[in-house]
Amino acid sequence: MGTMNHPRDNDLALLAGGEAGRIRRFLLDRHVRTCADCQETIAEYRELRSAMAEPGLPDLNWNFLAADMRANIRLGLEAGACVGTTHVFRRWNPKLGIAFASLAFLVVAGFFLRDLRPLRIPNTVPTVDAATVLRSTGSEVEIRTGSRSLALLNHHGDAANQTVSARGDIETRYIDSETGAVTINNVYLQ
């Protein structure tokens, strides 16, 4: 013999009060008709409901209380009128909405872009002393300041002799393979 699945207590309570939906009521009625336990539960809920329908009230002068409350409300309204007109709260303010939308966009953009470091080339003319480096390799002499650079290259990358002057210049000397003539490139730090 299998165990019976009983409806939940809140469904039984709704059925007892006549507040269950149609389909739910139909299904619950089918079960309750054959289930003595649930019939007993529903009967208890109905007794409780009828007991709550007529609660005992304290012995108060309700007309006096109502008059007192009306007087207080009137007094508050008159006091507010003395201070000045009040702005009526609007449910929708377009400017405020735009401001909040912009703020939200900034926050979201900041979140998504917080790890990105865009490459920027400074747009100011650098001074030579600002970490300007002059360097030579076998085939070129280059002066570099940050991301700016100027290089003189040997024609066709021909091999070169180089000479460095402590004054601040580097010279590369190579034979032009086309003409056989010597060409000397020199780049100066100042």
Added chain:
Amino acid sequence: MSIFNRTRTAVLACAFLSVTPLFTQETALDPLSSLKIDLPPDAPLNLISTSMGDGSRATSRGGAIVLDLHMGLTLRNSGLKHIRGVTLLITAQEFAPGGKGSVARPSIDVPPGENFTLPIDIRLVRPVRETAGPLVRVQLDGVLFDDLSFYGPNKLNSQRALTFWEVEAQRDRAYFKQALQARGEKGLQQEILASLAKQADRPQLDVSLMRNGRAVGSTVPATDHVAQFAFLNLPGAPVQPLEGWAAISGNEARSPQIEVVNNSGKPVRYVEIGWLVKDKQGREYLAGSVPASETTMVLPPGQRTRLQQDTALKFSRSGRPIEIDGMTAYVSQVEFADGRVWVPSRRDLDSSPLLRVTAPSPEEQRLADIYSKKGLAALVAELNRY
């Protein structure tokens, strides 16, 4: 991965795909419009043509302009004398306080009315927004004639450099001619083969150079030590080095200072000291030179002066730093107040094995190249030309 990370990755991917073409796109510019060539109207040179070689381009990539120029300037000697050397000044706008370059052609013999071509190969990277005017300017800085007279604004002291190269060329041509006359073609061949061997054995360093950022004579950092120069005294030198030192830290040498005395009977206005360094394994290299200050020096006979430069040089070879263990110096160039110059003789250069590491003169390099490519007969013909 949380929902935030997934969303963020997706948005970043979309943004990257939409923005990437903007940054990787190369916008072709006209290289010729990036260049301005100025020759004075009274110059003894006329610009005949400018040819742009393969690979010349000016492109706008992201926030930068990349200019690659591989060009040849064909110039004509419009004067009345033979031209022995030319220097062109190369400037780029954004390095206005400095950062200029030059392209020189020494050791030539161009008669009046003849053309010659000078190659200029430049690579420039700069912000795209500074695009007013040409990116690179080429100007004439000087022309040296066969009588050692000079024309030009001489902003780079080209007169001195071209004169030194020409005097070295005369010395070396005379040396090889003398070998030919005294010992015949076989003797000349032996000399030129020795020169080629010396050039092949000559070790070269990669050097980076920057301003020191501290005053000359300031306190030496704890990691540095002061190393003294040893000197090679060449017998015929009109100026003699007395003492000198530089701050050394690993592969870096900075603030070299050398005291010299004028032993000649004439006032001297320029001295240059050749600078050799030795590594921990005992190998010698030509590190560079320590020149006198350009404008201030006039050294009377018998007087002393100090050559000092406020720069830092770092040496490496094949990407590996060269630890400096010792330094040697010798007088390599002297210019007198009357404009005459002195360079070491061939005998001076052969007087010490240390000087094997010095660079050959441009003329010796050119003559050796003629022998290598065209043979002994071509070299003899070249020596007999002038």
